[in-house]
Amino acid sequence: MSSKKWWSVIGAGLLVVSLAACGDDDDAAAGGDRGGGEELSGTITIDGSSTVAPLSEAAAELFMEEHPGVQITVATSGTGGGFERFCNGETDISDASRAIEEDEVAACESGGVEWEEITVANDALSVLVHPDNPINCLTIEQLNAIWGPDSTIANWREIPGLEGQFDEQLVLYGPGTDSGTFGYFTEAVNGEEGAQRTDYENIGENDNQGIQGVQGTPGGMFYVGFSFYLENQDSVKALQIDGGDGCVPPAADTVLDGSYTPLGRQLYIYPSAEALQRPEVQAFVRFYVENAATIAEERGFIGLTAEQTADAQQKIDSLLG
Amino acid sequence: MVTEKPPRTARLATAGARVVVASRFGSRPARDRVSSALFLALLLLGMAVALAALAALLSWSVIEGAARFDGNLFTEGPSTLRPETAGFRPAILGSLYVVGGVIVLVVPLGVGAAIYLEEYANPGRWWNRLIELNIQNLAGVPSIVFGILGLGFIVRGPLSLGQVAAAGSVTLAIMLLPTVIIAAREAIRAVPQAIREGALALGATKWQTISRQVLPASISGILTGVILAVARAIGEAAPLLLLGAVTFVRFDPQFFEGGFTTLPVQIFDYARRAQTEFHELAAAGVLVMILLVLVMNSFAIWLRNRYEQKW
Amino acid sequence: MTVTRLAATSPGPDRTRSRLVAASPRYGERLIVGLLGLCGLVAVAATVAIVLALALPAVDFFREVSPVEFLTGRTWSAGFTDAEYGVLPLVVATLQVVCWSLLVGIPVGLLSAIYLSEYAPERLRRLVKPLLEMLAGIPTVAIGLFGFLFLIPLAKDLLPFAPWTGTYSIGVAGVAVGLLTVPIIASVSDDAIRAVPRSLREGAYALGANKLRVSTRVVFPAAISGIVASIVLAASRAVGETMVVLLIAGANPKLTFNPFDSALPMTAYIGSTATGEIAAGTVQYNTIFAVGSLLFVMTLAMNLLAIRLVRRFRQVY
Numbered sequence: 001m002s003s004k005k006w007w008s009v010i011g012a013g014l015l016v017v018s019l020a021a022c023g024d025d026d027d028a029a030a031g032g033d034r035g036g037g038e039e040l041s042g043t044i045t046i047d048g049s050s051t052v053a054p055l056s057e058a059a060a061e062l063f064m065e066e067h068p069g070v071q072i073t074v075a076t077s078g079t080g081g082g083f084e085r086f087c088n089g090e091t092d093i094s095d096a097s098r099a100i101e102e103d104e105v106a107a108c109e110s111g112g113v114e115w116e117e118i119t120v121a122n123d124a125l126s127v128l129v130h131p132d133n134p135i136n137c138l139t140i141e142q143l144n145a146i147w148g149p150d151s152t153i154a155n156w157r158e159i160p161g162l163e164g165q166f167d168e169q170l171v172l173y174g175p176g177t178d179s180g181t182f183g184y185f186t187e188a189v190n191g192e193e194g195a196q197r198t199d200y201e202n203i204g205e206n207d208n209q210g211i212q213g214v215q216g217t218p219g220g221m222f223y224v225g226f227s228f229y230l231e232n233q234d235s236v237k238a239l240q241i242d243g244g245d246g247c248v249p250p251a252a253d254t255v256l257d258g259s260y261t262p263l264g265r266q267l268y269i270y271p272s273a274e275a276l277q278r279p280e281v282q283a284f285v286r287f288y289v290e291n292a293a294t295i296a297e298e299r300g301f302i303g304l305t306a307e308q309t310a311d312a313q314q315k316i317d318s319l320l321g
Numbered sequence: 322m323v324t325e326k327p328p329r330t331a332r333l334a335t336a337g338a339r340v341v342v343a344s345r346f347g348s349r350p351a352r353d354r355v356s357s358a359l360f361l362a363l364l365l366l367g368m369a370v371a372l373a374a375l376a377a378l379l380s381w382s383v384i385e386g387a388a389r390f391d392g393n394l395f396t397e398g399p400s401t402l403r404p405e406t407a408g409f410r411p412a413i414l415g416s417l418y419v420v421g422g423v424i425v426l427v428v429p430l431g432v433g434a435a436i437y438l439e440e441y442a443n444p445g446r447w448w449n450r451l452i453e454l455n456i457q458n459l460a461g462v463p464s465i466v467f468g469i470l471g472l473g474f475i476v477r478g479p480l481s482l483g484q485v486a487a488a489g490s491v492t493l494a495i496m497l498l499p500t501v502i503i504a505a506r507e508a509i510r511a512v513p514q515a516i517r518e519g520a521l522a523l524g525a526t527k528w529q530t531i532s533r534q535v536l537p538a539s540i541s542g543i544l545t546g547v548i549l550a551v552a553r554a555i556g557e558a559a560p561l562l563l564l565g566a567v568t569f570v571r572f573d574p575q576f577f578e579g580g581f582t583t584l585p586v587q588i589f590d591y592a593r594r595a596q597t598e599f600h601e602l603a604a605a606g607v608l609v610m611i612l613l614v615l616v617m618n619s620f621a622i623w624l625r626n627r628y629e630q631k632w
Numbered sequence: 633m634t635v636t637r638l639a640a641t642s643p644g645p646d647r648t649r650s651r652l653v654a655a656s657p658r659y660g661e662r663l664i665v666g667l668l669g670l671c672g673l674v675a676v677a678a679t680v681a682i683v684l685a686l687a688l689p690a691v692d693f694f695r696e697v698s699p700v701e702f703l704t705g706r707t708w709s710a711g712f713t714d715a716e717y718g719v720l721p722l723v724v725a726t727l728q729v730v731c732w733s734l735l736v737g738i739p740v741g742l743l744s745a746i747y748l749s750e751y752a753p754e755r756l757r758r759l760v761k762p763l764l765e766m767l768a769g770i771p772t773v774a775i776g777l778f779g780f781l782f783l784i785p786l787a788k789d790l791l792p793f794a795p796w797t798g799t800y801s802i803g804v805a806g807v808a809v810g811l812l813t814v815p816i817i818a819s820v821s822d823d824a825i826r827a828v829p830r831s832l833r834e835g836a837y838a839l840g841a842n843k844l845r846v847s848t849r850v851v852f853p854a855a856i857s858g859i860v861a862s863i864v865l866a867a868s869r870a871v872g873e874t875m876v877v878l879l880i881a882g883a884n885p886k887l888t889f890n891p892f893d894s895a896l897p898m899t900a901y902i903g904s905t906a907t908g909e910i911a912a913g914t915v916q917y918n919t920i921f922a923v924g925s926l927l928f929v930m931t932l933a934m935n936l937l938a939i940r941l942v943r944r945f946r947q948v949y
């Protein structure tokens with residue numbers, strides 16, 4: 001086989017690949033001209049909570065439609081993992097489903113990272129079970145009995161107060177130790193963050209895996225952010241939670257008026273002061289806050305109260321002038 | 322004196338031959354026939370199971386994925402808001418970049434090592450045997466350990482490329498090096514000694530012999546090995562997970578900067594989502610990948626058959 | 633005689649030199665040899681790098697956690713308060729995967745190999761062998777997805793009364809990995825069987841044996857070391873498989889011998905813990921490397937064994 005023919009084959013292949021690559025760059029550049037008057041460009045790195053990630057992904061997607069020159073990546077290392085990277089200076093914005101903690105504040109200080117805390121949504125930490133599960137409501141004490149660090153309950157009928165109502169093997173799904181949801185749940189239910197029984201299906205930051213688990217397990221239980229429940233309402237069931245004043249289902253209104261306790265919480269983003277000096281980050285954070293309500297609704301999150309919105313706006317205005 | 326009956330020895334011989342022939346081809350004891358037939362049935366069953374599994378896999382991916390197999394797969398990026406029109410575009414581009422980088426790295430290194438081992442190395446020396454042993458070991462290391470290597474040495478550590486497509490290329494190139502070296506060695510070994518000796522006799526240097534006679538003669542075997550390695554590179558996800566192949570990448574990736582993702586990693590992400598639209602999307606992606614891999618493997622086999630030199 | 637005398641006296645290279653030596657030292661040639669040798673050293677460098685990447689953090693890990701607790705502990709709860717680092721649940725899960733994959737792979741692979749090498753007509757063999765190799769080329773994500781979306785529901789339909797615990801199952805994961813090992817066992821066993829010389833078979837036929845006896849009593853034992861090598865290689869592959877188990881096996885690090893349970897093999901633990909970035913230096917981070925070292929050592933041992941067996945069957949004949 002003549003070498004000329006080989007070279008032409010290789011050359012043709014290279015040509016095709018480079019055309020494909022070049023073609024996309026042209027599209028991106030052309031798109032940049034099309035978008036809003038300002039041509040923003042740059043990269044924004046977001047990491048952190050898997051609960052907040054769908055919200056940030058939606059914001060990123062909508063933002064990138066208007067400003068195709070900005071490249072935003074959203075990763076899910078968990079609230080804890082996200083803060084570690086953030087305080088190391090590796091990310092621009094940290095997603096969090098719980099407030100930043102003291103040791104993380106100290107780490108950021110020693111890493112020279114200044115931050116701002118902005119609430120972008122509210123959340124109802126939901127406890128999900130299989131749709132055929134007859135139980136409708138659990139108290140915080142019962143949840144503690146199930147999830148506590150010394151718990152050995154292996155069947156639904158062993159749960160105090162539910163004897164004999166439901167005879168099915170208890171299969172627990174839950175997030176990993178880096179998850180803000182994990183931190184928030186363990187603190188609210190077991191009284192101490194990080195204290196929980198360890199023999200459960202640890203789905204890490206893959207909340208969808210927990211949903212899949214509960215969908216297929218008659219005796220399954222999973223705790224996760226509200227948006228995941230809304231997305232899968234027809235295949236999982238949310239338990240009502242009794243925080244001392246009766247059974248309350250997770251919903252937008254019960255969170256906003258405070259009756260869904262103690263599992264109602266806020267979701268945050270933490271942009272770093274250094275990142276906020278870049279125009280594309282400023283534009284994105286402003287976009288995020290101003291459109292938080294619409295994005296939350298589209299994505300199945302619980303929006304902010306009027307007070308929270310005003311607070312966030314004020315913060316943005318004072319930061320960005 | 323010839324009697325009417327054949328001599329005794331001849332009679333015995335023919336009787337023995339008749340028995341052997343009858344036992345081999347004629348009516349055998351029923352027990353033997355049944356067990357033979359059963360055994361053959363068992364063998365065919367085993368093979369049928371293997372082929373049935375392959376058929377099930379292929380037809381399942383066609384059935385599940387065909388619904389979403391449209392142009393959007395290639396032009397749209399991932400979307401959490403609109404899964405019905407989401408696609409794999411950044412992932413496909415990421416795969417192309419990573420695989421391109423792999424080819425650029427693995428061909429010179431692999432072919433070079435193969436030439437060294439086959440043509441120059443003295444197998445008696447301990448360092449050459451060490452190299453061979455290392456290649457054989459590397460071939461069997463699980464892919465995720467290469468991910469650990471990438472995490473420790475390429476993303477961080479000495480090379481510190483960061484979580485970019487180039488890091489993925491380097492990691493996969495190291496993983497596939499043994500495949501290419503082994504294939505190239507076979508191809509080079511198949512070139513008869515006479516070719517080399519003829520060139521040397523005509524006054525060529527060793528390198529001239531290799532570059533102008535041996536390599537062109539073995540090019541089809543080498544190319545087959547490279548194509549098989551590339552087909553594997555397209556399908557590998559585990560090492561790239563550890564390199565932070567960020568799963569939400571909506572923009573077209575670059576080689577040395579920014580986040581990246583590849584087709585199998587994106588499929589993996591979609592597969593773990595709970596909504597069925599994403600499962601269909603994942604199946605469509607699987608269909609794309611299987612088609613790609615099939616085409617490459619068939620091309621490699623065709624190449625091998627067509628250009629195999631019969632010496 | 634005339635010819636040789638002519639050859640002896642004909643003009644040619646200077647006979648006083650003991651071998652052919654080039655007129656110039658050919659530095660270019662030496663440079664090329666050096667470069668090519670460097671290519672070969674990349675393999676050695678890669679191995680060294682892997683060992684270093686695994687060993688250094690693993691050593692850090694073993695300073696905090698005693699190797700005895702690691703290797704014999706029965707609870708794995710990394711990252712929690714009061715964390716425990718007993719690796720046995722992960723190892724047992726990996727062994728379950730290997731066991732179920734071999735249960736599928738050995739019969740199917742071996743029977744296919746015997747059929748293809750002993751019974752199949754040449755045309756059928758040329759058609760089927762590439763098909764089996766195609767099974768080996770399918771990306772593992774595809775097999776994982778197939779297992780999760782097709783095999784698990786199928787298994788639950790076939791065995792509804794089995795003690796399933798939820799959506800995931802380590803046994804089904806093992807069966808899916810078995811699909812990957814079938815081509816390995818089939819192909820290497822096929823090579824081993826074909827390496828058995830014809831004379832052995834013909835001798836057996838001449839003595840009156842039928843095909844069944846020849847295959848099972850003569851050829852199979854003769855090829856046994858190659859067949860065992862194929863099984864060891866398949867086991868090594870099963871130990872190292874990541875994507876399939878990540879999608880099917882589940883995530884519960886509990887010590888269980890029940891295939892209908894979900895469990896967490898070593899590769900799945902590494903794959904799900906090390907995604908993204910974790911703070912380097914913490915004990916939890918170092919568990920990745922400790923488990924990775926164990927994985928590396930296990931597969932290394934299996935591969936060395938397989939290489940030795942293959943060398944034996946190639947040499948005998």
